[in-house]
Amino acid sequence: MDAVARMAAFWNIPIIGYMAASNSLSDKKAYPTLARISLRTTSSIAEATCALLRHYGWYKVAIVTNTGNVAYDRAYAFEEVFHAKKITVVKKIIFDEWADSKAMAASGLLNELKNTARIIICLFSNTRESSREFLTAANTQGMSVNEFAYILPWLQDGAKDTSPWIGTDGSVLQKVKDQYANAIIVDDVNSFDNSIIGPFVERIKDAGLTEADVDIANIYGYLYLFDALKLYALTARKVMNMTGDSRNLVNGRVMWNSMRRLKFTGMLGVSGLASGIVTMDDRSERAPLYRGFFVSPNIDQVIPMVHMEPTMIDKCDGLANRSGCYEIVVTDMMRDFWPSVDRRMPKDEPSCGFRGERCDFTLLIIGGALIAVVMLALVGAFALHRLIEKRALDKLPFRIYRDDMQFIDEEQLKSMLSLGSTRTKMSNANYGSRNHAIIGTNTHVIYHKGTLQDIIYNDNIQLDQKFHGAFIRDILGGLEYLHASAIGCHGSLTTWSCLIDRNWMIKLTDYGIADPLERWEKEQAVSVEALKGEDDKSQATQSTS
Known part of the structure; x- marks a missing residue:
């Protein structure tokens, strides 16, 4: 052509x-x-x-x-x-x-x-x-x-x-x-x-x-x-x-x-x-x-x-x-047909350049790294705090471990409530009739832990110096109160007159009965000699007419 x-x-x-x-x-x-x-x-x-x-x-x-x-x-x-x-x-x-x-x-x-x-x-x-x-x-x-x-x-x-x-x-x-x-x-x-x-x-x-x-x-x-x-x-x-x-x-x-x-x-x-x-x-x-x-x-x-x-x-x-x-x-003749996320046509040059050289991500990377470090520090501090608390709890003397606990069902609970136990149940007759002026029971308080005598002579219970100090503090507090009151003194302070409640606090009882006991003994209303031949030393024998 x-x-x-x-x-x-x-x-x-x-x-x-x-x-x-x-x-x-x-x-x-x-x-x-x-x-x-x-x-x-x-x-x-x-x-x-x-x-x-x-x-x-x-x-x-x-x-x-x-x-x-x-x-x-x-x-x-x-x-x-x-x-x-x-x-x-x-x-x-x-x-x-x-x-x-x-x-x-x-x-x-x-x-x-x-x-x-x-x-x-x-x-x-x-x-x-x-x-x-x-x-x-x-x-x-x-x-x-x-x-x-x-x-x-x-x-x-x-x-x-x-x-x-x-x-x-x-x-x-x-x-x-x-x-x-x-x-x-x-x-x-x-x-x-x-x-x-x-x-x-x-x-x-x-x-x-x-x-x-x-x-x-x-x-x-x-x-x-x-x-x-x-x-x-x-x-x-x-x-x-x-x-x-x-x-x-x-x-x-x-x-x-x-x-x-x-x-x-x-x-x-x-x-x-x-x-x-x-x-x-x-x-x-x-x-x-x-x-x-x-x-x-x-x-x-x-x-x-x-x-x-x-x-x-x-x-x-x-x-x-x-x-x-x-x-x-x-x-x-048609729009929004391109197979991209926003349905738009591609640019002739990417916003960040062909190799990403126009976009500096240094600040974003540093900011992300700092946020990650702060998050890790917070998580680490929380974990350390929990660990310290756990160790502190492990050192407490009254901590009860799960292996030492026994869960009971409903039938066992009914049996315990009906039969009771001499170590766990303090009956009204046991503690309410000891060395009181009135024949019968005139106290209706149940102390779940027993007396101080029960705790001291129980080999299964191990108490440290903190518990001993707490017991002494409670006893001294009770005596201070009695000395400042009209009663003036306890008069018959023994280990079996110190009761322990469920909060492991000492409560004093049988105070102010020393003079009536002496008078009743002279009147032969009670017999002290009967206490020497029995295992139970906590009460005297009362005479009845």
Whole structure:
């Protein structure tokens, strides 16, 4: 095509390229008589990709490509458009043209890519096969689509290819589709449906042909050829109406100039429009009409996410500024679809940088460490306090260990209450009838611990000096009270007259009865001699009339 276009420029003959995609053909100084009708030119899809990047605020991107003339031409065209639109290419990775996923992963270039970019543009010679190998390698390296955005300009030469995840029988190859999950494909509006086939088949039937007479896989070639012929016919009519000179129909520069900013409908059928609305820009290149498609892993068909339509700019000279004099208006077709926590698209550069170098977590780490130390200190202090208390309790002489306790049930409790024990139950008759002036019981207080005599002579009870001191203190307190009262003295202080209550406190009893006992002995009301021959020394024998 390059040689033919240069010869046409030399002879000043109009030429229309209907399948030419090379970016170099957009140079109108070198090819002043060339017009192009194809939608799949590298420059047009680069313009659409750039509009998508600017729409999402992505101004820092990386380009992944391979060796070879085709890939070089595509990467150069994209870099030229990115430079004009103020989009920075922060990294460019070049793989071998025939590298598979294993070779890409083993090269180490993906680690460099991970540390420099989050928005990745894939430009390969063989878009369909190489993009699949690259995405497979990226997935194995942990380059998750939640943090990375993979944009695939669907550059194809010749026939219309099916999607990589569609098998020969039309079924969906889920494993292959998973490799493309959440990627963004930039292609023309009819790329992933068959809406253009119906009107095309209807038109060839009108011409006496059948579907078997044409190659449906090469449908873009037929459609663009039709659009090219229609463009020439409309331009020829326009030139004839303006000049009336038939010689201008072969004047390349006049015809090319008349094709600028021309707009017409493409192939029409009964069921619809096949090739869409054809809009020529200020350089007689077909203005791009593209969409961005989101590859969802859970849906068989790709989902259109944005629609990109050109709008011509008035008072603009494409030859002077080397542009098509149009702006691409991007319209969202769906929102909140990205597979992230907040459903937002990833940033072109993380807030903390690619390696976290912009976020200093030193203060947070120090604060967390201090909080952890304080918490550990509090826990340690509490544990130490409990340990000290436990040791203090262990040193108390009246501590009762669990092994020394015996739990009784309801039947045992009834038996103990009915029978009683001489060591645990102090009956009214035992302590109430000792050395009292009145025959019978005149005291009804039960002292659970017994008398001081019982405690002192009981070998099973071991008391330390603290208990002895407490007993002496209680006895002295009781005597002090009696000495200050009208009684004046105890008169009969013995160990069996010192009773111990449940709180281990000494209570004095049998005080103030010494004089009556002496008088009763003289009157022979009681007999002291009877006390000498019995074991119970705590009471005298009373005489009765």
